Amino acid sequence: MIDRADLETLARMVGPDNLLTNQPELAPYATDGTKLVFAPDAVIFPGTTEQTAAILRLATEREIPVIPRGAGTGMSGGALPVHGGLVMSLEHMNRILEIDRENLVAKVEPGVITAHLQEAVENVGLFYPPDPASLHISTIGGNVAECAGGLRAVKYGVTRDYVLGLTVVLPTGDIIRTGVETMKGVAGYDLTHLIVGSEGTLAVVTSITLRLLPKPETQRTMLAFFPDVAVAALTVSRIIHRGIIPTILEFMDRVCLDCIREEMAIPVPADAGAMLLMEVDGNAFLVEQESKKIQEACEQGKAISFEKASTREEAERLWQARREISPSLYKLKPHKTSEDIVVPRSRLPELIGVLGELSSRYGLPLPAFGHAGDGNIHVNIMHDKDDPRERGKVVPLVRELFEKILTMGGTITGEHGIGITKAPYLEMEIPKPGLDLMSRIKKAFDPRGILNPGKILLP
Amino acid sequence: MIDRADLETLARMVGPDNLLTNQPELAPYATDGTKLVFAPDAVIFPGTTEQTAAILRLATEREIPVIPRGAGTGMSGGALPVHGGLVMSLEHMNRILEIDRENLVAKVEPGVITAHLQEAVENVGLFYPPDPASLHISTIGGNVAECAGGLRAVKYGVTRDYVLGLTVVLPTGDIIRTGVETMKGVAGYDLTHLIVGSEGTLAVVTSITLRLLPKPETQRTMLAFFPDVAVAALTVSRIIHRGIIPTILEFMDRVCLDCIREEMAIPVPADAGAMLLMEVDGNAFLVEQESKKIQEACEQGKAISFEKASTREEAERLWQARREISPSLYKLKPHKTSEDIVVPRSRLPELIGVLGELSSRYGLPLPAFGHAGDGNIHVNIMHDKDDPRERGKVVPLVRELFEKILTMGGTITGEHGIGITKAPYLEMEIPKPGLDLMSRIKKAFDPRGILNPGKILLP
Numbered sequence: 001m002i003d004r005a006d007l008e009t010l011a012r013m014v015g016p017d018n019l020l021t022n023q024p025e026l027a028p029y030a031t032d033g034t035k036l037v038f039a040p041d042a043v044i045f046p047g048t049t050e051q052t053a054a055i056l057r058l059a060t061e062r063e064i065p066v067i068p069r070g071a072g073t074g075m076s077g078g079a080l081p082v083h084g085g086l087v088m089s090l091e092h093m094n095r096i097l098e099i100d101r102e103n104l105v106a107k108v109e110p111g112v113i114t115a116h117l118q119e120a121v122e123n124v125g126l127f128y129p130p131d132p133a134s135l136h137i138s139t140i141g142g143n144v145a146e147c148a149g150g151l152r153a154v155k156y157g158v159t160r161d162y163v164l165g166l167t168v169v170l171p172t173g174d175i176i177r178t179g180v181e182t183m184k185g186v187a188g189y190d191l192t193h194l195i196v197g198s199e200g201t202l203a204v205v206t207s208i209t210l211r212l213l214p215k216p217e218t219q220r221t222m223l224a225f226f227p228d229v230a231v232a233a234l235t236v237s238r239i240i241h242r243g244i245i246p247t248i249l250e251f252m253d254r255v256c257l258d259c260i261r262e263e264m265a266i267p268v269p270a271d272a273g274a275m276l277l278m279e280v281d282g283n284a285f286l287v288e289q290e291s292k293k294i295q296e297a298c299e300q301g302k303a304i305s306f307e308k309a310s311t312r313e314e315a316e317r318l319w320q321a322r323r324e325i326s327p328s329l330y331k332l333k334p335h336k337t338s339e340d341i342v343v344p345r346s347r348l349p350e351l352i353g354v355l356g357e358l359s360s361r362y363g364l365p366l367p368a369f370g371h372a373g374d375g376n377i378h379v380n381i382m383h384d385k386d387d388p389r390e391r392g393k394v395v396p397l398v399r400e401l402f403e404k405i406l407t408m409g410g411t412i413t414g415e416h417g418i419g420i421t422k423a424p425y426l427e428m429e430i431p432k433p434g435l436d437l438m439s440r441i442k443k444a445f446d447p448r449g450i451l452n453p454g455k456i457l458l459p
Numbered sequence: 460m461i462d463r464a465d466l467e468t469l470a471r472m473v474g475p476d477n478l479l480t481n482q483p484e485l486a487p488y489a490t491d492g493t494k495l496v497f498a499p500d501a502v503i504f505p506g507t508t509e510q511t512a513a514i515l516r517l518a519t520e521r522e523i524p525v526i527p528r529g530a531g532t533g534m535s536g537g538a539l540p541v542h543g544g545l546v547m548s549l550e551h552m553n554r555i556l557e558i559d560r561e562n563l564v565a566k567v568e569p570g571v572i573t574a575h576l577q578e579a580v581e582n583v584g585l586f587y588p589p590d591p592a593s594l595h596i597s598t599i600g601g602n603v604a605e606c607a608g609g610l611r612a613v614k615y616g617v618t619r620d621y622v623l624g625l626t627v628v629l630p631t632g633d634i635i636r637t638g639v640e641t642m643k644g645v646a647g648y649d650l651t652h653l654i655v656g657s658e659g660t661l662a663v664v665t666s667i668t669l670r671l672l673p674k675p676e677t678q679r680t681m682l683a684f685f686p687d688v689a690v691a692a693l694t695v696s697r698i699i700h701r702g703i704i705p706t707i708l709e710f711m712d713r714v715c716l717d718c719i720r721e722e723m724a725i726p727v728p729a730d731a732g733a734m735l736l737m738e739v740d741g742n743a744f745l746v747e748q749e750s751k752k753i754q755e756a757c758e759q760g761k762a763i764s765f766e767k768a769s770t771r772e773e774a775e776r777l778w779q780a781r782r783e784i785s786p787s788l789y790k791l792k793p794h795k796t797s798e799d800i801v802v803p804r805s806r807l808p809e810l811i812g813v814l815g816e817l818s819s820r821y822g823l824p825l826p827a828f829g830h831a832g833d834g835n836i837h838v839n840i841m842h843d844k845d846d847p848r849e850r851g852k853v854v855p856l857v858r859e860l861f862e863k864i865l866t867m868g869g870t871i872t873g874e875h876g877i878g879i880t881k882a883p884y885l886e887m888e889i890p891k892p893g894l895d896l897m898s899r900i901k902k903a904f905d906p907r908g909i910l911n912p913g914k915i916l917l918p
Contacts, residue, residue: 100803100805101700102696102699102803102804102805103803103804103805103834104699105803125700125702146645147645147649149643149645153642153643154642158643160649160652161620170892170896174892174896175892176890176892176893176896177889177893178893180801180869180870181803181868181869182801182802182803182804182833182834182835182868182869182870182873183612183613183801183804183832183833183834183835184608184612184617184801184830184833184834184835184870184873184874185801185870185872185873186605186606186608186656186870186872186873186874186875186876186877187870187871187872187877187881187885187888187889188877188885188888188889188893188894188897188915188916189653189656189657189661189897189900189901189915190606190619190652190653190655190656190657191893191896191897193619193649193652193653194648194649194652194653194900196649197645197648197649198648198649202648213704214699214702214703214704215702217702237561240561240563240673241560241584243584243673243674243676244673245672245673283742283745283748285744285745285748286742286744286745289742289744342639342641342642342643342644343641344559344561344562344564344640344641345561345562345641345642346559346561346562371643373642374641374642374643375562375641375642375643376641376642376643409640409641410639410640410641411639411641411643411644411645411646412646413644413645413646414641414643414644414645415643415645416645417645418645418646418647422646426646426647429646429647430636430646430647431635433629433633433634433635434635434636434637434647434650435647437629437633437635437650437903437904438647438648438650440902440903440904441648441653441900441903442648443903444896444899444900444902444903445896445899456647456648457647
């Protein structure tokens, strides 16, 4: 555990202003997107890679748990100090170091807010596609730690697809450069992609080299309502069969539609059992052509209604349902457990069938929405925590849901990570030999187990 | 070392027809794309994941080196039995297990030849982009082991960008599934991408789940000659600035052009100092629009000549130079050492300057060609091995070249891997703490060091 002498050493390393030890100041660092609370002993803000290294060297020597943290928007508890210790906030390392227009590469510190990077690169005609819902708050460092996804993943992939190289500090204090600053590179083991998505358990990232794309010329937003999920899913298939990979292909089920019906600026047809929000982007001619083909596919798919936005304002109207769905689910029940499971895209109707069956058997609403394009669906278990009978149903329901998902060739987490909330279920997806190998890899990075203990791998 | 009893056990595991032990039969398995020769003690052909596991379990128990092998086209010696032992050829596990048109996913065994998979998926309107030059011989398993690149990487990325999940056997015989069969997934550490490019040193891959794309509607090939590399490179920049990422953006320098001049069906202008071969693909309208913009960029870039193919035959004529360049370099000198270095795309002119200086100082021709789009340039050190003075120059020249590349923010290998040929230089790119970490990771997979010993990491 951290003692007074450690705190004095740490204060000398970063300056006293960059170390918090008083209870009220610590409070914001005790929680994250899960709303769970674990108190840290102190919070430190390194300003450089070298300071990060000095802190970690001391932590390994003194066996002090260090919990790296971005903006604390994580959905699986990755930034929570479950065993106390030192929260290491990378917020102060927030410079965009370089945007290289010639080589389509950006170099940033981990504390840069995702949306800030996106604006900066778009201002010079470039594009950084990953767009987790939290992008106006979340940091690139946090996105790298969790391998954040987002709505555009179906066409553009996720964070890992844009990380070319990293500067990281190992728990022992060694500073390592991984990967490359170029488009290709195969020298040695791919440490870069091992660290992306490792949820701050292997190393602390202090700089990130990202691949960029040219900014798409334009985009077009469309919205369609369908009588049921089966025809909506068939429409998704038809769109893909026509050789179109839309930028956005979002889905919402009947339970969700019932929750947002009243607030919607555009009418939700009474007989609507599913909604698809679609966007295509790129060359203006191609965007027109593709949106026409999508309209045809929707009509062929017996869409009850179809709308295509012609202006940014119209597009915003179509986006309204998707933006408001998450909070409006609380109409159903006061508490929500959200799982970001993935199934192969074609099995979406089967998943909705499974949810219907579980919902009626457990007597809890299970509204589902999310990324139909890549099969990553957010399933929400609505319940009342204050009712012990309902509270007790959540864990068995989650376990049963995960079992079904895995037999369908899916995964228990598409973009939120394992953290602490999914750690008890990880062995359902990854049998023991795989988990044992991961534990040995963890040890290769972190021999004393000081970095973000208690996450992903249970002891 | 392998003894008679081991051979008997192995023969029982796979059947006597799937184990070679006689000298003449072993010869083809003693070499690879490097033309270096190391004799194996035996060659085994597992037919299933379970047989692979049984073989590896025995090998770890008896400390027998096992060298996994695809088609043996590797350029850095990854498949060579440098310490003897058992070559494990995956050639017999060559089934395409599934092409899933709904979810754009293919599942294959490692012995499938890359071009066979490409044909099979193109027959159903899909596309597997990675195209290493050896694709008509090389296997997907070998491509995964080396993270093979190719000509289309500038637009479509490399092998790692298409691998969703793997079945692998650890050296200890444990069978593990890594990754997912879906578009997204972040459960646990990313073992998939750690194993891709690990050159058969961490695990033996026995099945591969690949992401596919819709097949592009059409493509268009263009060829331009420029007075020098600087204007050719400026043209590459102009193309990218116009928001176009071509599928192919291949480059050839003056020394190369002088070698192929006589054989070319189309005239190579006498004053040509650089050539660009370009291809765009996708929607027919867009392809026309982009090829027009590329033509403009070439004209603006003072191209001496510009040709655009209208038919498949014309395109083949334009491809001739690129296809024939490698063998025609032997006109310069009887032997060739080929390095696949990478520099940031914008630094190509600087690289060519460095090569000119090294060439005149060492008195050896250094023709360069390759992937201008991603900065991955094949530099060929032409020499006469039988002349001891020339032979002695190669290693110091390579070392000096690598030093320059690394100060330019590049890497010593873009797609060929480290294997044995680049292992002595790896520490120039990755300092000791990084190599030590890789050694610890190797140990986490392979505690007795039986899998492909002597590769990547020197003892």
